[in-house]
Amino acid sequence: MQNEKVALFIIFGGSGDLARRKLYPSLFRLYQKGYLDQHFAVIGTARRPWTDDYYHQIVTESLSDLQATDEQVAAFASHFYYQSHDVTNAEHYVVLEELAKKLDQKYELQDNRIYYMAMSPNFFGTIAKHLKSEQILTEDGFNRLIIEKPFGHDYQSAKELNEQIRASFAEDQIYRIDHYxxxxxxxxxxxxxxxxxxxxxxxxxxxxxxxxxxxxxxxxxxxxxxxxxxxxxxxxxxxxxxxxxxxxxxxxxxxxxxxxxxxxxxxxxxxxxxxxxxxxxxxxxxxxxxxxxxxxxxxxxxxxxxxxxxxxxxxxxxxxxxxxxxxxxxxxxxxxxxxxxxxxxxxxxxxxxxxxxxxxxxxxxxxxxxxxxxxxxxxxxxxxxxxxxxxxxxxxxxxxxxxxxxxxxxxxxxxxxxxxxxERLLLDALNGDSTNFTxxxxxxxxxxxxxxxxxxxxxxxxxxxxxxxxxxxxxxxxxxxxxxxxxxxxxxxxxxxxxx
CATH class of the missing domain: 3.30.360.10 (Dihydrodipicolinate Reductase; domain 2)
Structure with missing residues (x-):
């Protein structure tokens, strides 16, 4: 498909309120419009010990207010995978990378990855550090990091957080989201x-x-x-x-x-x-x-x-x-x-x-x-x-x-x-367009x-x-x-x- 985007989404905080209310419905709308089709996958991570099947139920429930057929929703949800994950445990990133490589081959994702921080900002620096140290960042495709607010509590804490993230990502790879x-x-x-x-x-x-x-x-x-x-x-x-x-x-x-x-x-x-x-x-x-x-x-x-x-x-x-x-x-x-x-x-x-x-x-x-x-x-x-x-x-x-x-x-x-x-901002990130990010x-x-x-x-x-x-x-x-x-x-x- 001409407009299809190719990428693996790794959502840290995949069981949270933001993911259910905003991210999954927005990704589905992109799927309905053809921007996402066969060559995408989503890994949701959180501490909860969910199975892929239960994760599919959560994703399906999040789409209940949207106009869609059961077949379309099921096809969309089949691209979602869940990993129970402790963001402070380096070994968990090894398992995450194994799953990411498997999905990259299955869906032909060209090593394109979007990492979405949908959890407490206290862990942003830790996650960014492990993504680099455990070699989850790819060399051939793109690596883009989307960060939710609050980005710091004041200037000094924001500066320290920015330095932590910049140790793993270049500024042009960082997409600080402001949904307004x-x-x-x-x-x-x-x-x-x-x-x-x-x-x-x-x-x-x-x-x-x-x-x-x-x-x-x-x-x-x-x-x-x-x-x-x-x-x-x-x-x-x-x-x-x-x-x-x-x-x-x-x-x-x-x-x-x-x-x-x-x-x-x-x-x-x-x-x-x-x-x-x-x-x-x-x-x-x-x-x-x-x-x-x-x-x-x-x-x-x-x-x-x-x-x-x-x-x-x-x-x-x-x-x-x-x-x-x-x-x-x-x-x-x-x-x-x-x-x-x-x-x-x-x-x-x-x-x-x-x-x-x-x-x-x-x-x-x-x-x-x-x-x-x-x-x-x-x-x-x-x-x-x-x-x-x-x-x-x-x-x-x-x-x-x-x-x-x-x-x-x-x-x-x-x-x-x-x-x-x-929906707009996720598509912008897929396109590498940082115009509407901070x-x-x-x-x-x-x-x-x-x-x-x-x-x-x-x-x-x-x-x-x-x-x-x-x-x-x-x-x-x-x-x-x-x-x-x-x-x-x-x-x-x-x-x-x-x-x-």
Whole structure:
């Protein structure tokens, strides 16, 4: 088949939640589309003493929500093999290599191997070391390592982890996954910027007043409470997902749409990211923790009531703050970011707010006699599309103006048929395309940025936690953060929409 990819996947953590929820369904979708066919195999490893047959059952169950025939699922699952594996035991890697060689011959895999770290980051360095020392890395085919976050706990731990992995893999063999970079509308940021002269010509501090990035979640921490207690919203969302989106919005046009040129521009703009002083961090960043609330007769528990969470936990479930890029294009333009658990509505979106005209010659519907903000919105999820808010004449006599939204959304059917983020990124890794993965130089800059804020927070104990109710849009301090600059959050689902 023309598009068929040839490779052996070795998934460390093959029995885990990530593998079941994301990796197996994504691999199956690639199989349905012909990217994987006869010449692929998967080895799942974990401590559990499973058989191949039981492993096939697990893989089959993970595909229950997908449209497929029993015959197709069985054929797909037959390519999966299981090995009970202790990642710290060198002898287990010898057995792993024997199985890998056997499958390479059986499926004609050309020594192409993808190693997927779907387990605790504490073992990443150990696994990488043994892959090299036990000579599992092949000489003739490709060897690519996919790593999940969290990549370190701070800059120093990330640097040490990177050095451990680089002892076995070159930088161009390492694929640090950030699944937000696989989302349709995050990838569309580049298309709307660099594919439209009307947009790119206005994409600077002469015309843009501020940019707002919102990653709002309606659910609480749920079963991730144990992890969340060690991470918090800053490490879980801001240092990686939000920083990557901000980078795509802020970077200069690349020479070409290639991994090398895009990475060059991303690294360059991140070097211009202002690292706050401790005093600036106190002023520019707000943290919060959700408390209980009763909505429509249903009680929602507070963060401190969740299992594995201390009754006096100081872990933040909400962050809002201001990022600034010190370069010619963005000087004076704040990037306001926020993310939180148990907020009013699930939404990931970017709002680009344009500057006001120097004067208003019209009457307006609003009380302050100001024109409404021109806003370009990129809807990432749950709906996907674009919106542009402009001012137009109100229907009827006179020349009062009002904001009008020009809106485009992908249909549910189109969005449903679009590749899921992990599907896109797995195919990119098979193709050796690192465009939508994170380079160490990017990570190092975002960790340095986040570390200052984390250090300031570590030195001061929040006395007002919990400081926002479940179902709200976060603490009042987040609203005050923008009000202090004479601005406001564009997206607020708790406010009623104005009526015509």
């Amino acid at each position: 970079l696989g989302k349709e509308m995050v990838q569309n940021i580049s298309a709307i910027r660099f594919g439209n002269n009307i947009i790119e010509s206005l994409w600077n501090n002469r015309y843009i007043d501020n940019i707002q990035i919102t990653l709002s979640e309606a659910l609480g921490v749920e079963e991730r409470a144990g992890y969340y207690e060690t991470a918090g919203a800053m490490r879980d969302m801001v240092q990686n997902h939000i920083s990557q989106i901000a980078t795509l919005l802020a970077m200069e046009p690349p020479v070409s749409f290639s991994a090398t040129d895009i990475r060059h521009e991303k690294i360059k703009v991140l070097r211009s990211l202002h690292i706050d002083t401790p005093e600036e961090a106190r002023r520019n960043f707000v943290r919060g923790q959700y408390g209980p609330a009763t909505i429509d007769g249903t009680r929602l528990e507070g963060y401190r009531e969740a299992e594995q969470v201390a009754s006096d936990s100081k872990t933040e479930t909400y962050v809002a703050g201001k990022m600034e890029f010190e370069n010619y294009r963005w000087a004076g333009v704040p990037f306001y970011v926020r993310t939180g658990k148990r907020l009013a509505k699930k939404a990931t979106r970017v709002d680009i707010v344009f500057k006001q005209l120097p004067m208003n010659i019209f009457k307006t519907v609003s009380d302050d006699d100001k024109l409404g903000d021109n806003v370009l919105t990129i809807y990432v999820e749950p709906t996907e599309g674009f919106g542009l808010r402009v001012n137009a004449k109100r229907l009827g006599q006179g020349f009062e103006t009002r904001p009008v939204d020009l809106d485009f959304r992908h249909s549910a059917a189109a969005a449903g048929n679009s590749p899921e983020a992990y 380079h160490w130089d990017e990570l190092s800059q975002t960790w340095k940025f986040a570390d200052v804020i984390e250090q300031v927070w570590a030195e001061t104990t929040p006395t007002d936690f919990p400081n926002y109710a479940s179902g709200s849009m976060g603490p009042e301090a987040a609203t005050e953060l923008l009000a202090r600059d004479g601005r406001h959050w564009i997206y607020d689902p708790t406010q009623a929409l104005p009526k015509e």
